Amino acid sequence: MTTAWSERFARRTHGMQSSAIREILKVTQQPDVISFAGGLPAPELFPVAEVQAACARVLQERGRQALQYTITEGYPPLRQYIVEKMARYGIPADPDNVLITSGSQQALDLIGKVLVDEGDPVVVEAPTYLGALQAWQPYGPRFIPVPIDNDGMRVDLLEPILKRHRPKLMYALPNFQNPAGTTLSRERRERLVHLASDYGVPLIEDDPYGELRYEGEHLPPLIALDCQKLVAEGKAGSDGLLRGDVIYLSTFSKTLAPGLRLGWIIAPVEVVQKLVQAKQGADLHTSTFAQMVACEVVRGNFLENHVRRIRAFYRQRRDAMLAALEQYCPPGVTWTEPQGGLFLWVRLPEGLDAEVVLRDALAQKVAFVPGRSFYADGSGYNTMRLNFSNAEPDRIVEGVRRLARAIERHLEPVHVAR
Ligand code: PMP
Numbered sequence: 001m002t003t004a005w006s007e008r009f010a011r012r013t014h015g016m017q018s019s020a021i022r023e024i025l026k027v028t029q030q031p032d033v034i035s036f037a038g039g040l041p042a043p044e045l046f047p048v049a050e051v052q053a054a055c056a057r058v059l060q061e062r063g064r065q066a067l068q069y070t071i072t073e074g075y076p077p078l079r080q081y082i083v084e085k086m087a088r089y090g091i092p093a094d095p096d097n098v099l100i101t102s103g104s105q106q107a108l109d110l111i112g113k114v115l116v117d118e119g120d121p122v123v124v125e126a127p128t129y130l131g132a133l134q135a136w137q138p139y140g141p142r143f144i145p146v147p148i149d150n151d152g153m154r155v156d157l158l159e160p161i162l163k164r165h166r167p168k169l170m171y172a173l174p175n176f177q178n179p180a181g182t183t184l185s186r187e188r189r190e191r192l193v194h195l196a197s198d199y200g201v202p203l204i205e206d207d208p209y210g211e212l213r214y215e216g217e218h219l220p221p222l223i224a225l226d227c228q229k230l231v232a233e234g235k236a237g238s239d240g241l242l243r244g245d246v247i248y249l250s251t252f253s254k255t256l257a258p259g260l261r262l263g264w265i266i267a268p269v270e271v272v273q274k275l276v277q278a279k280q281g282a283d284l285h286t287s288t289f290a291q292m293v294a295c296e297v298v299r300g301n302f303l304e305n306h307v308r309r310i311r312a313f314y315r316q317r318r319d320a321m322l323a324a325l326e327q328y329c330p331p332g333v334t335w336t337e338p339q340g341g342l343f344l345w346v347r348l349p350e351g352l353d354a355e356v357v358l359r360d361a362l363a364q365k366v367a368f369v370p371g372r373s374f375y376a377d378g379s380g381y382n383t384m385r386l387n388f389s390n391a392e393p394d395r396i397v398e399g400v401r402r403l404a405r406a407i408e409r410h411l412e413p414v415h416v417a418r
Helices: 020-028 049-064 078-089 105-114 128-140 155-165 186-199 220-231 269-283 288-298 304-327 354-363 392-418
Strands: 098-101 122-124 142-149 169-172 203-206 246-251 263-266 343-347 382-386
Touching: 049 288, 078 220, 078 263, 078 288, 098 105, 098 155, 105 203, 105 246, 105 263, 105 269, 122 128, 122 155, 122 246, 142 155, 155 186, 169 186, 186 203, 186 220, 186 343, 203 220, 220 246, 288 304, 304 343, 354 382, 354 392
Parallel strands: 122 142, 122 169, 169 203, 203 246
Antiparallel strands: 098 263, 246 263, 343 382
16 A cells, blocks of 8 residues: 555645745746736846856856855855945945855745744734745744735834734845835834844845835835944944844845846854854755856946846836726726836725636736735735736736726626625
């Protein structure tokens, strides 16, 4: 008799599910589907020629090093580059504060591994990044959702939660949040950093989109505000090393290419050392070759100039989507107006289920992700995430037109029922 594999899997796998997005993405592989579902960058922006030239140079000049194992912390010149890049955003890091990861998705997993015990309360935004929920689920947290509005996380609701639950960590997406596209206001950033330090709760700042701002003023990262606060309070330490309660994550996925699988963590040295131990058990280190190639590509001002092009490109797509929503959506449907990033968030009238609309939209060859997947408690049935980076502007307009028609068809019975 053969044993069912499902009986052999470890308990920690019981909450694991394939992401709804991956399932929907299978449908979007068909070329005639207009997809607002994934979070894919526009491939026409990938710097293919630069990567090709960098690969050749790396192999020719340092081929043996590039194909060898390296240290877990990451390729030192790339860590140095990140230190300099972060300094421009007011983050005073030393190379010892930097860990290169295989995408920031791995950073989330490692953070769960070293910080979350079974039953630990973890504060997340509602909605939040689905990949973080997926990464942490196996470590058995108790998610505590905090609602968001147009200015990001409702930080004003946080203090009673901190008092009552004493969370193990808080997870925040301050810039152009995935999924909602919202940005945390300056006042809320300051309040959040103060609350984290007053209650001694680590704050995970996930910032893959911060550089992709299409309008408005850049706002300081939480980790920069935390460092400023320590300096103002005379607690920064004379060695100049980064201290505090914030762990910052970012990635090259949206500015260079996600296929390189390169992200980074900025954290106090003690945290980096623990994460390094966890990463050793996971994959020893991030690809030496990918790190050396990226380092070669970003040299000089290439990345800054490239990001400028990306901003202009996505801004046009965002504007196309916003204009089409305005033109085609029936009354009662609302959406966020993101100042950057790749997503916006649509709220349907109460009583209308986005999953029902999805079935109809897919029949019209339009895909999106129903909002429910982004809520730790499975709420948000009448919301949906729309991505605007991966379709051309005229396809975006056509996709929104079809989507609006699908919404309208399902709105009728809702009104009749009232
Ligand atoms: N965090 C957020 C908020 C994201 O949106 C993503 C990618 N969609 C990631 C982390 C993971 O990105 P990567 O692993 O490609 O760096």
